[in-house]
Amino acid sequence: MNTQGKVFKYKDNVDTDVIIPARYLNTPVAAELALHCMEDIDKDFVKNVKEGDLIVAGWNFGCGSSREHAPLVIKTCGVSCVIAKSFARIFYRNAINIGLPILECEEAAEEISAGDEVSVNFDTGEINNKTTGKIYTAQPFPPFIQNIIKKGGLLASLKEADNE
Amino acid sequence: MGMTMTQKILAAHAGLDYVSEGQLISAKLDLVLGNDITTPVAVNEFEKAGFDKVFNKDSIAIVLDHFVPNKDIKAAEQSKTCRQFANCQCISHFYDVGKMGIEHALLPEQGVVTAGDCVIGADSHTCTYGALGAFSTGVGSTDMAAGMATGMAWFKVPSAIRFNLTGKLPYNCSGKDVILSIIGNIGVDGALYKSMEFSGDGVQNLSIDDRLCICNMAIEAGAKNGIFPVDEITQAYMTNRCERKPVVFEADKDAKYDKVYEIDLSKIKPTVSCPHLPENTRNAEELHDITIDQVVIGSCTNGRMEDMEAAYKILNGKTVAQNTRCIIIPATMQIYRDCIERGYVTAFIDAGAVVSTPTCGPCLGGYMGILAAGERCVSTTNRNFVGRMGHTESEVYLSSPFTAAASALTGFITEYKEVQ
Numbered sequence: 001m002n003t004q005g006k007v008f009k010y011k012d013n014v015d016t017d018v019i020i021p022a023r024y025l026n027t028p029v030a031a032e033l034a035l036h037c038m039e040d041i042d043k044d045f046v047k048n049v050k051e052g053d054l055i056v057a058g059w060n061f062g063c064g065s066s067r068e069h070a071p072l073v074i075k076t077c078g079v080s081c082v083i084a085k086s087f088a089r090i091f092y093r094n095a096i097n098i099g100l101p102i103l104e105c106e107e108a109a110e111e112i113s114a115g116d117e118v119s120v121n122f123d124t125g126e127i128n129n130k131t132t133g134k135i136y137t138a139q140p141f142p143p144f145i146q147n148i149i150k151k152g153g154l155l156a157s158l159k160e161a162d163n164e
Numbered sequence: 165m166g167m168t169m170t171q172k173i174l175a176a177h178a179g180l181d182y183v184s185e186g187q188l189i190s191a192k193l194d195l196v197l198g199n200d201i202t203t204p205v206a207v208n209e210f211e212k213a214g215f216d217k218v219f220n221k222d223s224i225a226i227v228l229d230h231f232v233p234n235k236d237i238k239a240a241e242q243s244k245t246c247r248q249f250a251n252c253q254c255i256s257h258f259y260d261v262g263k264m265g266i267e268h269a270l271l272p273e274q275g276v277v278t279a280g281d282c283v284i285g286a287d288s289h290t291c292t293y294g295a296l297g298a299f300s301t302g303v304g305s306t307d308m309a310a311g312m313a314t315g316m317a318w319f320k321v322p323s324a325i326r327f328n329l330t331g332k333l334p335y336n337c338s339g340k341d342v343i344l345s346i347i348g349n350i351g352v353d354g355a356l357y358k359s360m361e362f363s364g365d366g367v368q369n370l371s372i373d374d375r376l377c378i379c380n381m382a383i384e385a386g387a388k389n390g391i392f393p394v395d396e397i398t399q400a401y402m403t404n405r406c407e408r409k410p411v412v413f414e415a416d417k418d419a420k421y422d423k424v425y426e427i428d429l430s431k432i433k434p435t436v437s438c439p440h441l442p443e444n445t446r447n448a449e450e451l452h453d454i455t456i457d458q459v460v461i462g463s464c465t466n467g468r469m470e471d472m473e474a475a476y477k478i479l480n481g482k483t484v485a486q487n488t489r490c491i492i493i494p495a496t497m498q499i500y501r502d503c504i505e506r507g508y509v510t511a512f513i514d515a516g517a518v519v520s521t522p523t524c525g526p527c528l529g530g531y532m533g534i535l536a537a538g539e540r541c542v543s544t545t546n547r548n549f550v551g552r553m554g555h556t557e558s559e560v561y562l563s564s565p566f567t568a569a570a571s572a573l574t575g576f577i578t579e580y581k582e583v584q
Binding site: 013015017018021022023025026027028040041059060063064065066067068069071072086088089090093094097098142144153154155156158159 | 188201202204205208209210212213214215230231235236238239241242245285286287288290302303304305306307309310313314318352353356357383386388441528529530534547549550551552554556
C-alpha cells in the first residue's frame with residue numbers, strides 16, 4: 001500500500017486539544033468534528049489539506065487526552081499518514097485501532113519540510129521525499145499490530161477471530 | 165530477572181507466570197470505563213461491529229461527567245446515547261446526574277476499583293487508580309468497545325521508571341506539587357510508554373488523595389500508568405469500601421528499572437506549571453507578577469475532600485480578590501455533600517467563590533468557567549495546553565489547591581504561606 005501527498009509540518013508535543021478542541025466534543029460525528037481539525041494552531045489546515053496529504057511532526061505527537069476523535073478527525077480530513085519522531089501512547093493505540101497509518105522516524109520528521117511532496121510505502125516503511133530526493137526507512141509495526149491494520153482495525157480483527 | 169509491580173499485575177491477568185518488557189499480551193480486564201464523550205463513540209463502534217451484549221454488565225462503568233448536567237443540546241444527545249446503552253445492557257455501574265461524580269474521583273470512592281485490578285478507561289486520566297495498587301490505563305473508544313465486548317485488551321508490557329520517595333511534604337505542599345515537579349524534571353514525554361512506579365519510606369507520608377493526584381497526572385509525563393505499593397493506608401481506605409477483594413502485588417526485589425529517581429518530599433516546593441505545557445514548571449514564589457482573572461479548584465486531579473479542606477483552610481473568613489472569579493467544584497456528590505455538612509460551601513460563598521455541582525466542565529474548556537482572550541487562570545486541573553480552558557489566547561497555570569486558593573485571595577500567583 002502506498003500514499004503520496006503534500007506535507008503539513010508541526011512541532012513537538014502537538015496535543016489532542018489542538019488536534020480537536022474539547023469545546024467541539026459535544027458530537028461524535030466525525031465529519032462535523034473534522035471541520036475544526038488543528039484550528040487552534042493552524043487555522044488554514046482544514047481549508048488547505050487535500051486527500052492523501054501527510055502530517056509530519058516532532059516528539060510526542062498526540063499527547064494529552066484519550067479522545068479517539070483526534071486520529072479520527074485527522075483521517076476524516078483526508079490525511080493519509082502521520083510521521084513523527086514519537087507518538088503519545090494513547091494516540092498511537094487509537095490510530096492503529098481506527099486505521100490511521102502512522103510512522104515513527106526521527107530523521108524523516110526532522111528533515112522533511114512543510115510543503116514537500118512525500119510518498120510512503122507502508123509495506124516496507126519507506127518514506128520518499130520527492131522534493132529533496134531523500135529516502136528514509138521507518139520502523140515497521142510488529143506483526144501483531146500489522147494484523148490489526150490488515151483486518152481493518154481492532155474490532156474488525158476481533159470479529160474475524162470470533163468467526164474462526 | 166524480576167518483574168515490576170505493573171508487570172506482575174499484567175502477567176497475572178494474562179495467565180502467565182512471567183512477562184518482560186516489550187512483550188505483547190492479551191489481558192483479562194476487571195473494569196472497562198467510559199464517559200459521556202468517549203462512550204457514544206464506543207457504543208457506535210460496538211454496534212457497528214455487530215456485538216449485541218457486553219461481556220459482563222458488572223465490569224463496565226459509564227460515568228456522565230464531562231458535559232453534565234448537559235451543557236447544550238448536543239451534549240444532551242450524547243448523554244442520552246450513554247443512558248440508553250447502559251439501560252439496555254443493564255450496566256450496574258452507570259452514574260447519571262444525581263449519582264455521578266468526576267469518574268476518577270468517583271470510582272475509587274465508591275469502591276468500584278481495587279488493588280490488583282487491570283482496568284482500561286476511555287479517558288486518559290484512568291491512570292489514577294494506580295494509587296490503590298491497580299494497573300489502570302487510558303485508551304480510546306475503540307479499545308473501550310472491544311473491552312466491553314470481550315473483557316480483554318492487548319498491551320505491550322511496559323518498562324518502568326522508579327521514583328523512590330523519602331521524607332515528608334512541607335505543610336504548604338500536596339501531591340500535586342510532587343507530580344508537577346516530577347513532570348517539570350522529566351518532561352511531558354519523560355515516561356513515554358513506561359510505568360511510573362512510586363516506592364520508598366516517603367509513601368507512608370502521602371494520603372490516598374495525594375497518591376490519587378500523583379497517579380492521575382502520570383499521563384502528563386507520557387506514562388502508560390502510575391502505581392503505588394499497597395500499604396496500611398491503602399488497606400484502611402479499601403476496607404468496607406471495595407466491592408471486590410483486593411489482591412496485593414509487589415515489585416520483585418530484583419526488578420529492572422530504566423531509571424531510578426530519588427525524591428525527598430521535604431524538599432518539594434509549591435510548584436506551578438506555566439503555559440502551555442505541564443513541564444513548564446516554576447516555583448510559585450517566582451510568579452508574583454502573574455495577575456489572574458480566575459481560579460478553578462476541582463477536577464479529577466484535585467476535586468477530592470482534602471483539596472476542599474485546603475481551599476477551606478485558606479478561604480474561610482477571607483474574601484476573593486476583586487476582579488478574580490473563584491470556581492470550586494467538588495468532584496463527587498459525596499464530597500459535595502460533605503462540603504455542605506462541614507460548612508465549607510457557606511464559607512466559600514461568603515468568601516465570594518461559586519460552588520458547582522460535580523463536572524469536568526472548565527478543565528477541558530467545556531463550560532462552567534471558559535476563559536476569554538488574554539485571561540489567565542490558576543487551576544488545580546491537569547493540562548494547560550493552548551486553548552484548553554477557552555480562547556487560544558488565554559492562559560492556564562496549574563497548581564495545588566493551596567496555591568490556587570491563596571492566589572484567589574490576592575489576584576496574582578501566590579503561595580499558601582503568604583496569605584496565612
